Amino acid sequence: MNKYIYLILCILFLTTGCSRPPKDVVASVDDEYITEEEYNPYKEELEKLSLGDIKFSSSETSAIEGLVDRKIVDREFKKAGFTLDESEFKNFKASYIEKTIGEDAFNEFSEYKSLNKNVLDDFLINKFKIDKLKEKFAKEFNLTDDNLRNEYQNKSAKYDSYKVQFIFMKDLEKMKENVLPMNYGLDILATLYSEEPVSASNGGIVDEYHIGEKEPKFDLTIQSLDRGETSDIVETKNGYYIIKLIDINSGFENHKEAVRNNLIDINFKHYMDSIRRNAKVKIYRDLTTE
Numbered sequence: 202m203n204k205y206i207y208l209i210l211c212i213l214f215l216t217t218g219c220s221r222p223p224k225d226v227v228a229s230v231d232d233e234y235i236t237e238e239e240y241n242p243y244k245e246e247l248e249k250l251s252l253g254d255i256k257f258s259s260s261e262t263s264a265i266e267g268l269v270d271r272k273i274v275d276r277e278f279k280k281a282g283f284t285l286d287e288s289e290f291k292n293f294k295a296s297y298i299e300k301t302i303g304e305d306a307f308n309e310f311s312e313y314k315s316l317n318k319n320v321l322d323d324f325l326i327n328k329f330k331i332d333k334l335k336e337k338f339a340k341e342f343n344l345t346d347d348n349l350r351n352e353y354q355n356k357s358a359k360y361d362s363y364k365v366q367f368i369f370m371k372d373l374e375k376m377k378e379n380v381l382p383m384n385y386g387l388d389i390l391a392t393l394y395s396e397e398p399v400s401a402s403n404g405g406i407v408d409e410y411h412i413g414e415k416e417p418k419f420d421l422t423i424q425s426l427d428r429g430e431t432s433d434i435v436e437t438k439n440g441y442y443i444i445k446l447i448d449i450n451s452g453f454e455n456h457k458e459a460v461r462n463n464l465i466d467i468n469f470k471h472y473m474d475s476i477r478r479n480a481k482v483k484i485y486r487d488l489t490t491e
Contacts, residue, residue, distance in 0.1 A: 228265055228484045230272040235265075243268055246320040269482055271327050277476065278330040281337055285326065293329045294322075338472060339465045349460045353453045360456040362409040363423050364448040369397040371440040380443060387431070387445055396440070406447070419444065 228235040244264035298307045311321065353360060368391045370376040379394050391405025400407050412420045416437045426432060426446035435442040453460075 227486055228269060228482065230269055230276075231481050233272055233276075235268045235272065239268060240264060242317060242320050243323070246317055246324070249314045249316060250324075265484060269480075270477065271323075273473070273477055273480055274327055274330050274334070277334055277473075281334060283330070283333055285329075290326065290329050293332070294325050297325065297328065334473075335465070335469050338469045342465060342468060344461055344464060348464070349457055350453055352464060353456060353460050357451070358412040360459055361449070361451040362411055363446060364450070365407050365410050365423055365444060366391065366405045366447055367397075367400065367407075367442050367444040368395045368405055369400075369440055369442050370394060371396060373434070373436075373441050376434060376441050376443070381434070387443075409450070 223234070223236075225237045226234045227237055227240045247264050247267065295304070298304055301307075302310065310316075311318070366387050368376070368380055368387065370380070376394075380390050383390070385393075388404030388406070391401050395401035395405055410423070412424075416439065418435055418437045419442060422432050422435050422442070422444050423446050426444070428446055428448060431445040432443060435444060450456075
Protein backbone atom coordinates (compact mmCIF):
# COMPACT_ATOMS: atom_id res chain seq x y z
CA MET A 202 0.00 0.00 0.00
CA ASN A 203 2.79 2.38 0.93
CA LYS A 204 4.43 1.71 -2.43
CA TYR A 205 1.24 2.78 -4.21
CA ILE A 206 0.98 5.99 -2.17
CA TYR A 207 4.63 6.72 -2.86
CA LEU A 208 4.07 6.13 -6.60
CA ILE A 209 1.04 8.46 -6.66
CA LEU A 210 2.98 11.16 -4.83
CA CYS A 211 5.84 10.82 -7.30
CA ILE A 212 3.45 11.15 -10.24
CA LEU A 213 1.80 14.21 -8.67
CA PHE A 214 5.18 15.77 -8.01
CA LEU A 215 6.34 15.17 -11.56
CA THR A 216 3.08 16.49 -13.02
CA THR A 217 3.06 19.69 -10.99
CA GLY A 218 6.80 20.04 -11.44
CA CYS A 219 6.44 19.93 -15.20
CA SER A 220 3.78 22.69 -15.10
CA ARG A 221 6.07 25.07 -13.29
CA PRO A 222 7.62 27.83 -15.38
CA PRO A 223 11.36 28.29 -15.78
CA LYS A 224 13.09 29.86 -12.80
CA ASP A 225 13.47 33.34 -14.29
CA VAL A 226 9.79 33.71 -15.30
CA VAL A 227 7.76 36.22 -13.29
CA ALA A 228 4.42 35.91 -15.12
CA SER A 229 2.72 34.46 -18.18
CA VAL A 230 0.01 35.56 -20.58
CA ASP A 231 -1.60 32.46 -22.05
CA ASP A 232 1.46 30.57 -23.35
CA GLU A 233 3.88 33.55 -23.38
CA TYR A 234 6.31 34.13 -20.54
CA ILE A 235 7.45 37.42 -18.99
CA THR A 236 11.00 36.96 -17.76
CA GLU A 237 13.16 38.78 -15.26
CA GLU A 238 15.24 39.99 -18.21
CA GLU A 239 12.18 41.94 -19.40
CA TYR A 240 10.82 42.81 -15.97
CA ASN A 241 13.86 44.26 -14.20
CA PRO A 242 14.82 47.04 -16.68
CA TYR A 243 11.14 47.83 -17.28
CA LYS A 244 10.52 48.26 -13.55
CA GLU A 245 13.63 50.40 -13.14
CA GLU A 246 12.66 52.78 -15.95
CA LEU A 247 9.02 52.90 -14.83
CA GLU A 248 10.12 54.10 -11.41
CA LYS A 249 12.18 56.87 -13.01
CA LEU A 250 9.34 57.93 -15.28
CA SER A 251 6.80 58.00 -12.45
CA LEU A 252 8.78 60.88 -10.95
CA GLY A 253 8.48 63.00 -14.08
CA ASP A 254 5.75 64.49 -16.27
CA ILE A 255 5.87 61.87 -19.02
CA LYS A 256 3.11 59.27 -18.89
CA PHE A 257 3.10 56.68 -21.65
CA SER A 258 0.05 54.69 -20.61
CA SER A 259 -2.42 54.99 -17.77
CA SER A 260 -2.49 51.18 -17.54
CA GLU A 261 1.20 51.08 -16.64
CA THR A 262 0.57 51.64 -12.93
CA SER A 263 2.83 48.77 -11.97
CA ALA A 264 5.61 47.01 -13.81
CA ILE A 265 3.99 43.60 -13.90
CA GLU A 266 0.57 44.86 -15.02
CA GLY A 267 2.25 47.03 -17.64
CA LEU A 268 4.16 44.08 -19.07
CA VAL A 269 1.04 41.89 -19.10
CA ASP A 270 -0.82 44.59 -21.02
CA ARG A 271 2.14 44.95 -23.36
CA LYS A 272 2.11 41.23 -24.20
CA ILE A 273 -1.57 41.50 -25.06
CA VAL A 274 -0.97 44.58 -27.23
CA ASP A 275 1.91 42.80 -29.03
CA ARG A 276 -0.27 39.81 -29.75
CA GLU A 277 -3.22 41.88 -31.01
CA PHE A 278 -0.87 43.98 -33.14
CA LYS A 279 0.42 40.85 -34.91
CA LYS A 280 -3.05 39.33 -35.14
CA ALA A 281 -4.28 42.47 -36.90
CA GLY A 282 -1.58 41.96 -39.54
CA PHE A 283 0.57 44.92 -38.53
CA THR A 284 4.35 44.99 -38.57
CA LEU A 285 6.61 47.55 -36.95
CA ASP A 286 7.81 49.88 -39.69
CA GLU A 287 10.99 51.57 -38.44
CA SER A 288 10.49 54.70 -40.53
CA GLU A 289 6.87 55.10 -39.43
CA PHE A 290 7.82 54.57 -35.78
CA LYS A 291 10.64 57.10 -36.04
CA ASN A 292 8.17 59.73 -37.30
CA PHE A 293 5.68 58.78 -34.59
CA LYS A 294 8.34 59.09 -31.89
CA ALA A 295 9.47 62.53 -33.04
CA SER A 296 5.88 63.77 -33.31
CA TYR A 297 4.87 62.35 -29.93
CA ILE A 298 7.83 63.85 -28.10
CA GLU A 299 7.32 67.23 -29.76
CA LYS A 300 3.62 67.28 -28.80
CA THR A 301 4.21 66.25 -25.19
CA ILE A 302 7.22 68.17 -23.90
CA GLY A 303 9.42 69.03 -26.89
CA GLU A 304 12.65 67.43 -28.04
CA ASP A 305 15.03 69.60 -26.00
CA ALA A 306 13.09 69.09 -22.77
CA PHE A 307 12.81 65.37 -23.51
CA ASN A 308 16.57 65.01 -24.03
CA GLU A 309 17.25 67.01 -20.88
CA PHE A 310 14.77 64.88 -18.93
CA SER A 311 16.28 61.65 -20.30
CA GLU A 312 19.78 62.73 -19.34
CA TYR A 313 18.70 63.94 -15.90
CA LYS A 314 16.94 60.64 -15.14
CA SER A 315 19.66 58.52 -16.83
CA LEU A 316 16.98 56.79 -18.85
CA ASN A 317 17.74 53.61 -20.78
CA LYS A 318 17.02 54.61 -24.39
CA ASN A 319 16.18 51.05 -25.45
CA VAL A 320 13.62 50.63 -22.68
CA LEU A 321 12.29 54.11 -23.40
CA ASP A 322 11.81 53.14 -27.04
CA ASP A 323 9.90 50.07 -25.85
CA PHE A 324 7.45 52.35 -24.03
CA LEU A 325 6.96 54.39 -27.19
CA ILE A 326 6.67 51.30 -29.40
CA ASN A 327 3.87 50.08 -27.16
CA LYS A 328 2.13 53.46 -27.51
CA PHE A 329 2.62 53.30 -31.28
CA LYS A 330 1.04 49.83 -31.42
CA ILE A 331 -1.92 50.91 -29.30
CA ASP A 332 -2.53 53.86 -31.63
CA LYS A 333 -2.43 51.58 -34.69
CA LEU A 334 -4.89 49.19 -33.07
CA LYS A 335 -7.17 52.09 -32.18
CA GLU A 336 -7.05 53.38 -35.78
CA LYS A 337 -8.13 49.95 -37.02
CA PHE A 338 -10.85 49.75 -34.37
CA ALA A 339 -12.14 53.22 -35.32
CA LYS A 340 -12.52 52.22 -38.98
CA GLU A 341 -14.54 49.14 -38.04
CA PHE A 342 -16.60 50.67 -35.22
CA ASN A 343 -19.88 51.92 -36.66
CA LEU A 344 -21.03 55.27 -35.28
CA THR A 345 -24.01 56.98 -36.91
CA ASP A 346 -24.84 60.67 -36.66
CA ASP A 347 -27.74 59.67 -34.39
CA ASN A 348 -25.30 57.93 -32.02
CA LEU A 349 -23.12 61.02 -31.93
CA ARG A 350 -26.03 63.43 -31.53
CA ASN A 351 -27.52 61.41 -28.66
CA GLU A 352 -24.16 61.34 -26.87
CA TYR A 353 -23.82 65.11 -27.25
CA GLN A 354 -27.37 65.84 -26.11
CA ASN A 355 -27.00 63.65 -23.03
CA LYS A 356 -23.57 65.06 -22.09
CA SER A 357 -23.41 68.50 -23.66
CA ALA A 358 -21.85 70.01 -20.52
CA LYS A 359 -18.89 67.70 -21.01
CA TYR A 360 -18.27 69.00 -24.54
CA ASP A 361 -19.38 72.65 -24.47
CA SER A 362 -16.72 75.10 -23.36
CA TYR A 363 -16.60 78.74 -22.32
CA LYS A 364 -13.88 81.29 -22.93
CA VAL A 365 -13.79 83.32 -19.73
CA GLN A 366 -11.70 85.97 -18.05
CA PHE A 367 -11.71 86.36 -14.28
CA ILE A 368 -10.03 87.73 -11.20
CA PHE A 369 -9.92 85.68 -8.01
CA MET A 370 -9.09 87.05 -4.56
CA LYS A 371 -9.60 85.58 -1.11
CA ASP A 372 -10.12 88.93 0.64
CA LEU A 373 -13.29 90.86 -0.24
CA GLU A 374 -12.05 94.22 1.01
CA LYS A 375 -8.86 93.97 -1.04
CA MET A 376 -10.93 93.17 -4.13
CA LYS A 377 -13.18 96.18 -3.52
CA GLU A 378 -10.20 98.44 -2.96
CA ASN A 379 -7.95 97.29 -5.82
CA VAL A 380 -10.22 95.84 -8.48
CA LEU A 381 -13.76 97.14 -8.22
CA PRO A 382 -12.98 100.69 -9.36
CA MET A 383 -12.05 99.07 -12.70
CA ASN A 384 -9.55 101.80 -13.50
CA TYR A 385 -7.72 99.39 -15.82
CA GLY A 386 -8.70 96.60 -18.17
CA LEU A 387 -9.58 93.23 -16.69
CA ASP A 388 -6.42 91.73 -18.19
CA ILE A 389 -4.15 94.17 -16.33
CA LEU A 390 -6.12 93.84 -13.09
CA ALA A 391 -6.00 90.04 -13.28
CA THR A 392 -2.25 90.09 -13.89
CA LEU A 393 -1.70 92.46 -10.95
CA TYR A 394 -4.14 91.14 -8.37
CA SER A 395 -5.62 87.73 -9.19
CA GLU A 396 -4.54 85.03 -6.75
CA GLU A 397 -4.92 82.19 -9.25
CA PRO A 398 -1.43 82.11 -10.83
CA VAL A 399 -2.13 80.11 -13.99
CA SER A 400 -4.94 82.30 -15.31
CA ALA A 401 -3.35 85.50 -13.94
CA SER A 402 -0.27 84.89 -16.09
CA ASN A 403 -2.60 84.97 -19.11
CA GLY A 404 -4.43 88.15 -18.13
CA GLY A 405 -7.12 86.11 -16.36
CA ILE A 406 -8.17 84.35 -19.57
CA VAL A 407 -9.07 80.66 -19.73
CA ASP A 408 -9.71 79.61 -23.33
CA GLU A 409 -11.64 76.42 -22.60
CA TYR A 410 -13.53 76.24 -19.34
CA HIS A 411 -15.91 73.31 -18.79
CA ILE A 412 -18.80 73.26 -16.37
CA GLY A 413 -17.82 71.45 -13.17
CA GLU A 414 -14.18 72.52 -13.10
CA LYS A 415 -14.87 75.12 -10.40
CA GLU A 416 -17.54 75.76 -7.79
CA PRO A 417 -21.27 75.74 -8.70
CA LYS A 418 -21.61 79.50 -8.16
CA PHE A 419 -18.86 80.14 -10.72
CA ASP A 420 -20.68 77.91 -13.22
CA LEU A 421 -24.08 79.50 -12.58
CA THR A 422 -22.57 82.94 -13.10
CA ILE A 423 -20.99 82.23 -16.48
CA GLN A 424 -24.19 80.51 -17.64
CA SER A 425 -26.17 83.63 -16.74
CA LEU A 426 -23.89 86.06 -18.60
CA ASP A 427 -24.18 87.22 -22.19
CA ARG A 428 -21.08 87.31 -24.38
CA GLY A 429 -18.96 90.31 -23.41
CA GLU A 430 -20.76 90.81 -20.09
CA THR A 431 -18.88 91.09 -16.76
CA SER A 432 -20.34 89.96 -13.45
CA ASP A 433 -20.46 91.73 -10.12
CA ILE A 434 -18.39 90.23 -7.30
CA VAL A 435 -19.30 86.53 -6.93
CA GLU A 436 -18.85 85.05 -3.46
CA THR A 437 -17.85 81.38 -3.22
CA LYS A 438 -16.65 79.23 -0.34
CA ASN A 439 -13.03 79.68 -1.46
CA GLY A 440 -13.06 83.40 -2.19
CA TYR A 441 -14.37 86.06 -4.56
CA TYR A 442 -14.52 86.31 -8.34
CA ILE A 443 -15.23 88.89 -10.98
CA ILE A 444 -16.00 87.02 -14.21
CA LYS A 445 -16.32 88.06 -17.83
CA LEU A 446 -17.81 85.74 -20.45
CA ILE A 447 -15.89 86.18 -23.71
CA ASP A 448 -17.34 83.39 -25.87
CA ILE A 449 -19.19 80.06 -25.86
CA ASN A 450 -18.25 77.05 -27.96
CA SER A 451 -21.42 74.97 -28.06
CA GLY A 452 -23.60 73.03 -30.46
CA PHE A 453 -23.42 69.53 -31.89
CA GLU A 454 -21.66 70.43 -35.15
CA ASN A 455 -18.86 72.21 -33.28
CA HIS A 456 -18.17 69.12 -31.18
CA LYS A 457 -19.04 66.30 -33.56
CA GLU A 458 -15.46 65.07 -33.99
CA ALA A 459 -14.71 65.40 -30.28
CA VAL A 460 -17.80 63.29 -29.52
CA ARG A 461 -16.73 60.69 -32.10
CA ASN A 462 -13.19 60.50 -30.73
CA ASN A 463 -14.43 60.21 -27.16
CA LEU A 464 -16.81 57.35 -28.01
CA ILE A 465 -14.06 55.57 -29.93
CA ASP A 466 -11.70 55.94 -26.95
CA ILE A 467 -14.30 54.57 -24.53
CA ASN A 468 -15.28 51.61 -26.69
CA PHE A 469 -11.70 50.78 -27.66
CA LYS A 470 -10.83 50.62 -23.96
CA HIS A 471 -13.81 48.30 -23.35
CA TYR A 472 -12.63 46.14 -26.27
CA MET A 473 -9.06 45.85 -24.96
CA ASP A 474 -10.30 45.28 -21.41
CA SER A 475 -12.41 42.35 -22.61
CA ILE A 476 -9.37 40.80 -24.31
CA ARG A 477 -7.40 41.30 -21.08
CA ARG A 478 -10.15 39.62 -19.01
CA ASN A 479 -10.23 36.60 -21.32
CA ALA A 480 -6.46 36.12 -21.30
CA LYS A 481 -5.05 33.49 -18.94
CA VAL A 482 -2.71 35.59 -16.83
CA LYS A 483 -0.55 34.00 -14.15
CA ILE A 484 1.76 35.90 -11.83
CA TYR A 485 4.25 33.60 -10.15
CA ARG A 486 5.70 35.98 -7.58
CA ASP A 487 4.49 38.93 -5.54
CA LEU A 488 6.41 41.69 -7.24
CA THR A 489 4.41 44.65 -5.96
CA THR A 490 6.46 44.91 -2.79
CA GLU A 491 9.88 44.64 -4.44
